[in-house]
Amino acid sequence: MNPADIPGLPPGVPEFLRESGIEALYPPQAEAVDAGITEGESLVASVPTASGKTLIAELAMLSSVERGGKALYVVPLRALASEKKAEFERWADFDVDVGISTGNYESSEEWLASRDIVVATSEKVDSLVRNGAPWIDDLTCVVADEVHLVDDPNRGPTLEVTLAKLRRINPDLQVIALSATVDNADEVADWLDAALVKSDWRPVDLRTGVHYGGAITFDDDSQREVPVGRGERPTAALVDDTLDEDGSSLVFVNSRRNAEAAARRLADVTADHLTDEERTELAALADDIEGVSDTETSDDLAAVVAKGAAFHHAGLAAEHRSLVEDAFRDRLLKVISATPTLAAGVNTPSRRVIVRDWRRYDGEFGGMKPLDVLEVHQMFGRAGRPGLDPYGEAVLLANDHDTMDELFERYVHADPEPVQSKLAREPAMRTHLLATISSGFARTRDGLLDFLDRTLYATQANDTTRLESVVDSTLDYLVANDFVDREGDEITATGLGHTVSRLYLDPMSAAEIVDGLREAEDPTPLGLYHLVCRTPDMYELYLKSGDRETYTELCYEREAEFLGRVPSEFEDVRFEEWLSALKTAKLLEDWTREVDEDRLTDRYGVGPGDIRGKVDTAEWLLGAAERLATDLELDCVVAVREAKKRVQYGVREELLDLAGVRNVGRKRARRLYEAGVESRADLREADKAVILGALRGRERTAERILENAGRRDPSMDDVRAEADADAGADGDDTTTDDRSRDTAGGQASLGDFE
DNA sequence: GCTGTCTTACTCTAGACAGCATGTC
DNA sequence: CTAGAGTAAGACAGC
Numbered sequence: 108m109n110p111a112d113i114p115g116l117p118p119g120v121p122e123f124l125r126e127s128g129i130e131a132l133y134p135p136q137a138e139a140v141d142a143g144i145t146e147g148e149s150l151v152a153s154v155p156t157a158s159g160k161t162l163i164a165e166l167a168m169l170s171s172v173e174r175g176g177k178a179l180y181v182v183p184l185r186a187l188a189s190e191k192k193a194e195f196e197r198w199a200d201f202d203v204d205v206g207i208s209t210g211n212y213e214s215s216e217e218w219l220a221s222r223d224i225v226v227a228t229s230e231k232v233d234s235l236v237r238n239g240a241p242w243i244d245d246l247t248c249v250v251a252d253e254v255h256l257v258d259d260p261n262r263g264p265t266l267e268v269t270l271a272k273l274r275r276i277n278p279d280l281q282v283i284a285l286s287a288t289v290d291n292a293d294e295v296a297d298w299l300d301a302a303l304v305k306s307d308w309r310p311v312d313l314r315t316g317v318h319y320g321g322a323i324t325f326d327d328d329s330q331r332e333v334p335v336g337r338g339e340r341p342t343a344a345l346v347d348d349t350l351d352e353d354g355s356s357l358v359f360v361n362s363r364r365n366a367e368a369a370a371r372r373l374a375d376v377t378a379d380h381l382t383d384e385e386r387t388e389l390a391a392l393a394d395d396i397e398g399v400s401d402t403e404t405s406d407d408l409a410a411v412v413a414k415g416a417a418f419h420h421a422g423l424a425a426e427h428r429s430l431v432e433d434a435f436r437d438r439l440l441k442v443i444s445a446t447p448t449l450a451a452g453v454n455t456p457s458r459r460v461i462v463r464d465w466r467r468y469d470g471e472f473g474g475m476k477p478l479d480v481l482e483v484h485q486m487f488g489r490a491g492r493p494g495l496d497p498y499g500e501a502v503l504l505a506n507d508h509d510t511m512d513e514l515f516e517r518y519v520h521a522d523p524e525p526v527q528s529k530l531a532r533e534p535a536m537r538t539h540l541l542a543t544i545s546s547g548f549a550r551t552r553d554g555l556l557d558f559l560d561r562t563l564y565a566t567q568a569n570d571t572t573r574l575e576s577v578v579d580s581t582l583d584y585l586v587a588n589d590f591v592d593r594e595g596d597e598i599t600a601t602g603l604g605h606t607v608s609r610l611y612l613d614p615m616s617a618a619e620i621v622d623g624l625r626e627a628e629d630p631t632p633l634g635l636y637h638l639v640c641r642t643p644d645m646y647e648l649y650l651k652s653g654d655r656e657t658y659t660e661l662c663y664e665r666e667a668e669f670l671g672r673v674p675s676e677f678e679d680v681r682f683e684e685w686l687s688a689l690k691t692a693k694l695l696e697d698w699t700r701e702v703d704e705d706r707l708t709d710r711y712g713v714g715p716g717d718i719r720g721k722v723d724t725a726e727w728l729l730g731a732a733e734r735l736a737t738d739l740e741l742d743c744v745v746a747v748r749e750a751k752k753r754v755q756y757g758v759r760e761e762l763l764d765l766a767g768v769r770n771v772g773r774k775r776a777r778r779l780y781e782a783g784v785e786s787r788a789d790l791r792e793a794d795k796a797v798i799l800g801a802l803r804g805r806e807r808t809a810e811r812i813l814e815n816a817g818r819r820d821p822s823m824d825d826v827r828a829e830a831d832a833d834a835g836a837d838g839d840d841t842t843t844d845d846r847s848r849d850t851a852g853g854q855a856s857l858g859d860f861e
Numbered sequence: 862g863c864t865g866t867c868t869t870a871c872t873c874t875a876g877a878c879a880g881c882a883t884g885t886c
Numbered sequence: 887c888t889a890g891a892g893t894a895a896g897a898c899a900g901c
Contacts, residue, residue, distance in 0.1 A: 361890090475889040728879095
């Protein structure tokens with residue numbers, strides 16, 4: 108199909124498409140147009156990654172906007188939201204404005220209302236609906252990207268319920284659902300009253316196969332010799348082989364440690380294939396990466412990057428990730444070894460994809476569990492860059508013939524699993540029933556069931572008794588915790604219930620927090636951190652060997668600080684969870700005692716990205732706790748607010764005022780304080796020479812800070828920095844300080860092995 | 862005596878959305 | 887009680 112033959116587009120778009128090199132639509136795109144996506148028809152497109160799904164969405168959104176409407180593009184990850192926004196901005200010339208709304212990057216309400224296309228995460232959309240954002244009513248088209256994620260036990264129900272709500276708010280809403288190839292796309296289409304386009308077509312040829320005994324055997328029975336030398340690893344041989352053709356590789360492994368170890372080994376392979384120019388560019392990139400964070404992870408990553416390889420997992424700081432992804436896309440990095448994060452994240456295509464580990468540890472399963480076919484296929488889908496690679500190759504690894512046969516059967520020739528609604532799970536029900544009641548979508552039990560009838564769950568379930576019983580027990584729970592009231596048939600949210608729903612808290616988290624705060628007379632920061640860390644909204648840190656003893660001891664030592672009853676050591680599971688939460692809380696406490704990032708990472712066995720994640724979550728939960736305490740008129744409001752601010756800035760109490768000044772973080776605040784500048788007011792009055800000295804002679808920085816502190820004459824012209832008293836020992840003093848404090852308190856820290 | 866290879870015992874395990882009000886080194 | 891790669895440390899051979 109020729110772009111000019113597409114109906115309903117804004118004038119000029121077909122020409123624009125042709126200028127961007129789109130002479131003819133891909134077959135699935137043409138099918139989608141035939142199904143009427145540019146004329147308001149709904150569609151489920153179940154097609155492989157990189158086969159032009161985005162254009163399908165764009166055509167639908169553009170035509171909807173052309174008819175005077177407004178489109179919403181729903182993504183599963185923040186990183187994807189910014190990626191898509193940047194992509195859609197190419198339509199700016201056609202008077203199509205794009206806005207973005209995620210938890211960390213929020214455009215103002217009025218501004219979003221004026222945008223033609225809004226990109227948001229599913230949770231954010233859910234939240235906007237709960238809070239009654241008026242522009243939601245104006246939507247004419249919604250796109251759900253990666254809709255197969257409705258299968259996800261944690262976040263799937265949010266997407267499912269959100270789509271159901273949007274369709275209820277606007278019955279004429281056009282829905283475009285983009286999915287990986289799944290077994291039961293027809294059920295999804297059924298649910299959404301949409302047409303279905305299902306295709307295996309790909310713009311770049313994809314060959315999948317298994318490497319065993321010195322050769323890859325592909326699905327079409329062809330072979331490619333990739334001999335493995337003595338003492339060489341198959342992965343290295345495969346990466347080397349791709350490099351001989353000037354192609355890049357993506358290696359998927361099953362743990363962070365494996366990703367890092369593999370990158371170290373593969374760096375020796377890539378190092379031999381670099382031009383001098385690449386070496387120079389990589390050295391610069393390595394410098395940038397090292398500068399992102401002062402941690403071992405950062406240094407390790409920089410070391411392999413200098414040689415043309417990288418690792419990628421959720422322990423990396425966000426900047427690390429994007430630097431690595433960008434450099435790989437620019438073909439500067441030759442190989443990335445990654446955990447499954449990368450398969451679900453932003454677009455990072457590669458000539459060859461190597462799925463080294465196809466089993467992953469799963470505690471619930473009690474051992475190594477094979478990856479889902481869908482997951483492996485998502486990894487496969489990263490192979491082959493449209494327009495750049497002649498073909499893509501996806502390879503699994505086998506050590507013996509039996510395994511090779513198994514892999515062919517299990518992954519190469521297998522269809523992905525069907526997606527299955529997880530809505531009937533308790534945690535999902537808790538949250539979504541309360542939200543549904545709170546925002547007035549339903550006022551009775553029948554009303555709730557009627558609403559739930561619009562979900563995928565109802566489409567799939569052949570009898571609704573399970574759903575009814577979960578609804579009933581969940582309602583009981585919500586009533587018992589004073590989130591909803593029941594009078595006869597009438598179900599309404601209480602004030603508390605409304606607040607909880609709008610704060611986007613899991614009701615169980617809210618209940619735990621409310622209980623804890625009610626009994627808190629004079630809560631300590633650790634007590635508050637522990638309270639929020641043990642809610643279901645916080646991922647807990649994993650207890651390592653030795654941690655049990657360490658934190659049991661700490662638990663008794665600081666027993667008085669905990670809010671709520673400490674479970675007995677003999678309630679195994681409960682106590683274990685209590686300790687995990689304590690470990691997380693202790694990480695936060697250390698963070699607010701200004702312990703350095705690198706010490707935190709090795710004390711808690713986490714990466715810089717994990718620290719950021721924990722801090723963010725704690726900040727959010729403490730903010731919610733503050734709001735709950737305010738509404739309930741509890742005395743601890745001030746304590747909670749202070750704990751939140753300390754987590755937010757990562758500082759001790761005395762630095763709160765300083766750290767509140769823009770451009771002053773935990774490090775600068777501490778240096779200023781040591782130099783005698785102890786408050787915002789001091790910043791306005793103190794000797795500039797002292798301030799400049801504390802800021803290590805950075806004039807621009809100092810001027811910006813003074814300006815932000817409200818000083819009348821921020822100029823640093825002619826000011827000479829007073830010598831920094833402890834130059835060279837900076838940063839270390841606080842850590843040493845902290846360590847002696849810990850030891851004095853009798854607490855085991857790293858290096859105490861007794 | 863040093864170095865590389867093999868053996869063995871032991872360790873550890875993926876991911877990341879959200880409120881609200883403004884801005885790290 | 888499940889799996890398998892990584893790792894550190896010791897054993898051993900070869901020079």
